[in-house]
Amino acid sequence: MGSPCELPGCSAYSPLYISHTHTDSRMAWLDEAEDIKPPRSLLGLPELGWPGVYVPCYNRLALEENSWVLRMTEAPAPAAPPSRTLEMSPAKPSQTQVPSSEMQGQVEERCLEQVQTMVVGEVLKDVNTACKLLNIAPDPLDWNCVHVQKWLLWTEQMHRLPQASTMFQELSGRDLCSMTEADFRQHSTQFGDTLYAHLDIWRSAAAMKERCPPEDSKSAADDLSWSDVMCNYPSQPIHLWQFLRELLLKPTDYSRCIRWLNKDKGIFKIEDSALVARLWGIRKNRPAMNYDKMSRSIRQYYKKGIIRKPDISRRLVYQFVNPV
């Protein structure tokens, strides 16, 4: 028993690991939290059981949007169990209450459970969103070669892993899942471990879905559930405006390429026109998609009254006629 990184399948640079069964090790992974590199493996989940979940790419969740998570857990780890020997110096107020450390432990444990629930919910929601955006099943085992390529291209774009997908041609999801981390590294020396980690997030999410009844999943994932995911798959062809809205509704993941300027009025700005177009191209299996073509499609919405230019027209700024 030690840091989570000593557990099977978990590397020393797992950025975020939550398990209320390893209290001391929490501080260990927090030490690693600034290292943005994903873990080398998440496959330990089935052995660890539900309470332990790795969420490597959610370092942003903890570091940016939920800095309180870190604050809450940044307290120094209790060094050694408090001694009860008579040699102890006269009791200071904080030392007289032996049970308080137990209580503190319980409180910490509860806090961690809450954090865990929140993070797991975010994982499920993000996987769900990506499923909808890519029109693929949540479980990598169900992917065919086209789905794998979509996922690879998407991950490549979102996590800036140039050319990573080209190293994994003609593989089904089952093939991908049967590969070890070493196999991944063999395919891509530079990004194999990163892709492996991202795949493990999806596999872990699929494992969570199997382990938890739909009600639990629903509460964990807030307004989304795995049954929703499955009902959406295979989904109807997504419209461009829906795709853009999905991106806008996940600012944690996509704000660097598209974001709201005024959500109430439905005004949004495309920050990275090339990236949004590439993502749309991945979604539609149109490798030649670019902003020129995508913007033409957006302009088609002018006549239909779905999207328009705002009253004060600005470059790359559009407005949903009927705000979300």
Add this chain to the structure above:
DNA sequence: TACTAGGAACGAA
């Protein structure tokens, strides 16, 4: 140079 606007032809569903 990148973006905007819109016409026209075309294919997939």
Add this chain to the structure above:
DNA sequence: TTCGTTCCTAGTA
């Protein structure tokens, strides 16, 4: 028929 893609010309910042 609808929707989106592709190609095009022309204009703007």
